[in-house]
Amino acid sequence: MRYIGECAIIFGITLVGELLNAVLPFPVPAGVYGLFLLLFLLCKGIVKLEDVEATGNFFLDIMPIMFIPATVGLIEQFGLIKEILVPIVVISLLSTLAVMAVTGKTAELMMGKGKGKEGDRQ
């Protein structure tokens, strides 16, 4: 029974996210609306952590395999990118590394100097 209730909450919120995505004019996907909605409901105590945790953790645990079909789908696009494959790969890889370095370093710098230092660890 536990999982049925949890699924009802999670898929219900997903549905509301889908609805918001369809109705509101912002380029926000259903999942992101749903993320903030669930966060809000948890913060307000309307949904308790134990009401969604078991199913939620299951979904998070299997999340990596959800990207495999789309990755496999890249073979379909090979014709499109063949000619610009090298620059695309180089640009993607280098910019990913740059973003990682700048974001991480900025965060450490800001937290190191800011008042939030004691909050870095629990």
Place this chain on the structure above:
Amino acid sequence: MTFVQESMYLGFIFTILAYLFGVWLKKKVGWAVLNPLLVAAVVVIGGLLLTGIDYETYNQSAQHISYLLTPATVCLAIPLYKQLHLLQKNFVAVIVAILSGVATSVLCIFAMCLLFQMDHISYVSMLPKSITTAIAMGVSQEAGGVVTLTVVCIMITGIFGNMIGETALRWFRIKEPMAKGLALGTSAHAIGTTKALELGEVEGAMSSLSIAVAGLLTVIAVPVVSGWI
């Protein structure tokens, strides 16, 4: 052959087994390059090419896995909720870090597209490549890009971020769990976030938050820079 064409579960189970094989191989050999996600995709592609099954047939079964991606994204609120106190304490640092990452992303792509003499369409298609697919597709379309090209770059970015993330964070000497999560989520969206969730709950929470914030900031940033090439 009809069974293979019509089976509802073949593509599904093949995908799961390919991933388990990737996990096993990574454990056995230990190279960072052998990312389970990448290995699984290569194994599935190899399997399709060998058997002559086309992608559409495979996806008819495998799409049920992708179907769960939206509720899974909703569930990213769970680690975020558990670490909310960290966000409240470091709110400014978190926002500035993600903002700097988004700026780095678009400027980097601009500079390198200039270097490689890419045309306007390829340039705008690449701009939203570090954010989650659902937001990026809209951004690309709005800027006049080719959505499929955007999706290709998003997948390359995500897989690479997931693959190299742990090692790269070590290279850059980024040690704070919060900083690691922000770096992974801002650079490699949801696929980077699956790596962050593996690293720890704080990393996972910050990476989840980055998906949303970096996505929204990119929506604002792309129209500003899209006319530059």
